[in-house]
Amino acid sequence: MGMTRTMSLAAACLCGLVCMHIARADDDAAVRNERWTELQRAIFPGRTISDGAGVIQLDAPPRALDAALVPFTITLPGQIQIKTVYLVIDNNPGPLAGRFTFGAAADPRTLKVRMRVNTYTNVHAVAEDSAGKLYAVEKFVKASGGCSAPAGSNDEESMRNLGEMKLKLLNEFVPGKAVQAQLMIRHPNFNGMQMDQLTRMYTPALFIRTIDITYADQPVLRIESDISLSTDPVITFGFTPREQGRLKVEVRDSKEQSFLREFPVPGPALPPTS
Amino acid sequence: MRPLPLLLLVIALAANGEDVQEPAGFWTGQINSAVPETIAGGKVIHAQELEQLLKQEKPLLVNVSNEPKRPPGMSPDAPWLPLPQEVIPGSVWLPGAGMADIAPDTDALFRNHLSQASGRDPDHPVVIYCHERCWLSWNAAKRAIGYGHRHVYWFPEGIEGWHAAGNTTVVAKPWSAATQDVE
Numbered sequence: 001m002g003m004t005r006t007m008s009l010a011a012a013c014l015c016g017l018v019c020m021h022i023a024r025a026d027d028d029a030a031v032r033n034e035r036w037t038e039l040q041r042a043i044f045p046g047r048t049i050s051d052g053a054g055v056i057q058l059d060a061p062p063r064a065l066d067a068a069l070v071p072f073t074i075t076l077p078g079q080i081q082i083k084t085v086y087l088v089i090d091n092n093p094g095p096l097a098g099r100f101t102f103g104a105a106a107d108p109r110t111l112k113v114r115m116r117v118n119t120y121t122n123v124h125a126v127a128e129d130s131a132g133k134l135y136a137v138e139k140f141v142k143a144s145g146g147c148s149a150p151a152g153s154n155d156e157e158s159m160r161n162l163g164e165m166k167l168k169l170l171n172e173f174v175p176g177k178a179v180q181a182q183l184m185i186r187h188p189n190f191n192g193m194q195m196d197q198l199t200r201m202y203t204p205a206l207f208i209r210t211i212d213i214t215y216a217d218q219p220v221l222r223i224e225s226d227i228s229l230s231t232d233p234v235i236t237f238g239f240t241p242r243e244q245g246r247l248k249v250e251v252r253d254s255k256e257q258s259f260l261r262e263f264p265v266p267g268p269a270l271p272p273t274s
Numbered sequence: 275m276r277p278l279p280l281l282l283l284v285i286a287l288a289a290n291g292e293d294v295q296e297p298a299g300f301w302t303g304q305i306n307s308a309v310p311e312t313i314a315g316g317k318v319i320h321a322q323e324l325e326q327l328l329k330q331e332k333p334l335l336v337n338v339s340n341e342p343k344r345p346p347g348m349s350p351d352a353p354w355l356p357l358p359q360e361v362i363p364g365s366v367w368l369p370g371a372g373m374a375d376i377a378p379d380t381d382a383l384f385r386n387h388l389s390q391a392s393g394r395d396p397d398h399p400v401v402i403y404c405h406e407r408c409w410l411s412w413n414a415a416k417r418a419i420g421y422g423h424r425h426v427y428w429f430p431e432g433i434e435g436w437h438a439a440g441n442t443t444v445v446a447k448p449w450s451a452a453t454q455d456v457e
Contacts, residue, residue: 035357039353091357094353145304227345
């Protein structure tokens with residue numbers, strides 16, 4: 001008797017905790033929209049966001065092969081001058097995956113990054129123009145487990161070569177003409193949710209907070225990121241080189257470590273400066 | 275007409291290509307990866323059977339999904355908004371109970387919850403789940419079997435499978451010693 005009463009009391013208490021709202025399927029559009037409304041309030045409080053069709057385009061695979069390395073391409077056709085792009089992975093625990101601010105030397109037409117995706121989610125790319133107006137587009141991505149997935153065999157190499165960088169021009173170098181560049185950074189970007197396969201312990205978080213790219217001392221791109229950014233990030237961006245100049249990249253991580261590299265454009269990389 | 279069943283068989287085999295064997299102990303590999311089709315000492319249950327079981331036997335339901343923690347070093351401005359934890363109505367959410375190396379507190383909490391909520395009846399059915407392709411529930415089911423529970427059901431399709439079968443869920447907070455004191 002006593003047991004029955006205890007159990008029903010427990011059930012009543014539990015119900016008080018859990019019956020606040022009823023959700024249906026994960027892929028229910030209403031649930032997804034409610035989440036986006038909540039995120040807009042948290043990330044862009046009090047601001048209106050317009051439909052971004054024609055202003056910003058987001059491309060992502062509908063079903064990602066590797067949830068820890070989901071490629072996103074953001075395209076800005078250029079009718080409206082955009083100063084900042086926000087990438088929001090709605091259902092990641094830290095949903096603001098990255099903020100990308102373009103500088104004077106940028107060619108902000110195409111931006112590519114790889115991110116971790118934790119579960120089936122909407123992803124929003126939000127463009128902010130120079131007047132502070134916001135425009136958003138949306139893609140649904142099926143991927144799961146990206147946040148707890150161990151990066152695997154590369155971790156040790158990433159740690160050994162922490163902060164190592166490579167830069168590759170993806171088009172022919174023509175002074176005065178915009179070029180796409182691919183930047184590769186060695187960094188494990190541990191998010192604190194990955195487990196070491198040998199020690200069975202969670203690997204402490206260590207992730208990139210900012211990447212500042214300048215060309216001939218003119219700002220190109222500032223990236224603010226955190227735990228959604230993939231291991232060994234690869235970032236593709238555009239800038240307009242002159243006859244000669246140096247692209248400088250400064251990376252800072254969550255342990256306040258800073259890594260600086262300079263790349264003469266065109267030309268081979270210089271040895272690291274510190 | 276004959277090739278059709280063969281074709282279906284081939285498709286079925288291809289779809290289920292990942293033939294995963296049960297490990298001898300707890301699974302220590304990647305949490306979100308292909309899981310086996312069995313659990314030694316327990317039973318695998320699917321959504322429709324679980325719906326029936328819920329009506330007939332009032333099993334204990336335990337969701338053992340892990341809880342995301344805000345990592346130190348994130349910008350104070352960066353939003354931290356983990357999705358609310360969905361559970362099958364009537365479940366407790368016990369994060370950590372499916373880890374291969376379980377924290378001693380969590381181990382005690384899990385063991386005590388199963389013992390008390392079953393009225394110390396080792397034959398009372400227990401259902402353990404988390405997400406699809408998630409080993410936490412397999413580990414936790416194995417652990418419950420190890421505690422001496424004789425009717426442990428593992429629901430490998432998890433919350434995603436429960437939704438896919440057209441069922442509702444509710445939002446839960448993590449179960450803790452403090453929550454139990456409220457009883």
